[in-house]
Amino acid sequence: MQHFWQSPGAKPPPRIARAAGVFVWDTEGNRYLDATSGPVAVNLGHGNRCVLEAMRKQADQACFAYPSYFESEDNLLLGDLLAQQAGPGFDRTFLVSGGAEAVEKCVEFARLHAVATGASSRYQVISRHPAFHGSTLACQGLSEDPHNSPLAPMLPRWPKVPVPFSYRPAAGLDGEADATRCAEALRETILAQGPNTVLAFILEPVMGLSGGANYAPPAYYRRIREICSEFGVLLIFDEVMSGAGRTGRFLAAHWWDEARPDLVVLGKGLGSGYFPLGGFMASAAMAQVVVENGGFHLGHTYKANPLACSVGLAVLRETLEQDLPARAAQSGDYLRARLLELQKDFPIIGDVRGMGLFNAIEFVADPGTKAMFPREWDIAKELSQLALQEGLLIYARRTFGGRFGDWLMMTPPLIVSKAEVDELVERLGATLSRYQQQLHRAGHKT
Ligand SMILES: Cc1ncc(COP(=O)(O)O)c(C=O)c1O
The missing domain is CATH 3.90.1150.10 (Aspartate Aminotransferase, domain 1)
Structure with missing residues (x-):
């Protein structure tokens, strides 16, 4: 069939x-x-034998437990190890079952944080064009050119800014100048939309399928960080593909120290294909603000699933040991x-x-x-x-x-x-x- x-x-x-x-x-x-x-x-x-063994062991103990009722040991251990690897500013991880889910939850978290800090006029998420952030409707809104998609009427119409392409900079510009042009387009877009309506800017720091491993000169990342800080816009790195060690560092963000994002999304390599797993990372301070203002309810059946957490933990341990x-x-x-x-x-x-x-x-x-x-x-x-x-x-x-x-x-x-x-x-x-x-x-x- x-x-x-x-x-x-x-x-x-x-x-x-x-x-x-x-x-x-x-x-x-x-x-x-x-x-x-x-x-x-x-x-x-x-x-990988260690991952398979961890999976078997957890499956023997319990395949499922809902985090509202039971904590899983490996969830706690995975959270600690991820925080250690991601470094300062990424102390809390919220685990779900895939990349798109994690992107959506991250954006939701950003909105709740804005509301909790008295910035409830902020709701727009600027992304780049082209980009790929996943296949749910909200993620397609962040990814697609709405005019070309049959789903256009259903997608959130948030503003887009151009991507600096290293191999194909805009006519008449070299790579550096094109990167500056694209970073300044972010600033202009924030100003045009009204800075107090803009919640976040999301990008793949090294692009996946939408850009074929394209990345920008360091000055670009520094400049977008400055612009986001200038206007109180949260900077989100979608590291669903680039994270978990693939670029040669645990996060691609680690290549540009002075341009750290506020939030990072992970997926794919986090579970390494052994089990569906995704998540986003935030600082303890941001999480605290949200929790004190009513909390953050992930509300997915497979959030922080024990089997997924055991796999994630074994994958990360193997990543480090090897x-x-x-x-x-x-x-x-x-x-x-x-x-x-x-x-x-x-x-x-x-x-x-x-x-x-x-x-x-x-x-x-x-x-x-x-x-x-x-x-x-x-x-x-x-x-x-x-x-x-x-x-x-x-x-x-x-x-x-x-x-x-x-x-x-x-x-x-x-x-x-x-x-x-x-x-x-x-x-x-x-x-x-x-x-x-x-x-x-x-x-x-x-
Ligand atoms: C950068 C990026 N974000 C998000 C996603 C969505 O992840 P998933 O397919 O696990 O939902 C993908 C998938 O390719 C991706 O490349």
């Missing part, structure tokens, strides 16, 4: 049999290297160096970028002019299909119909070895060769 989301006639994906480390096997015995950790989630790699952020920094340098070598053979790779193991390659029809491929070719999707034939799993998802460019994430599990990086690059090369042959057969020159 076909799933309802598959287009009629589409080839069904392979069926999964098992997974271990950076590899996944289908039921026909084919082995695939997971080049993107699923949708940038499986930070620890598949089949020193995965540092390994991600090192393997990421190696991966980007290898991808830059591949670029020499395949000029359709226009850009290689990223931090740690949060990387992407952007494709261009003409590297000289950076001209994009025709949008209807949907090259990232095409390549991910061809990659399957080369035993390479790539998560390709296109936001905004490719308007901002076509890229593939290069985000293997943080445990990836040097030999596995070599294998990834070799299989990617074979995939690109197949694609070029396909283009030549169709009479294209690229």
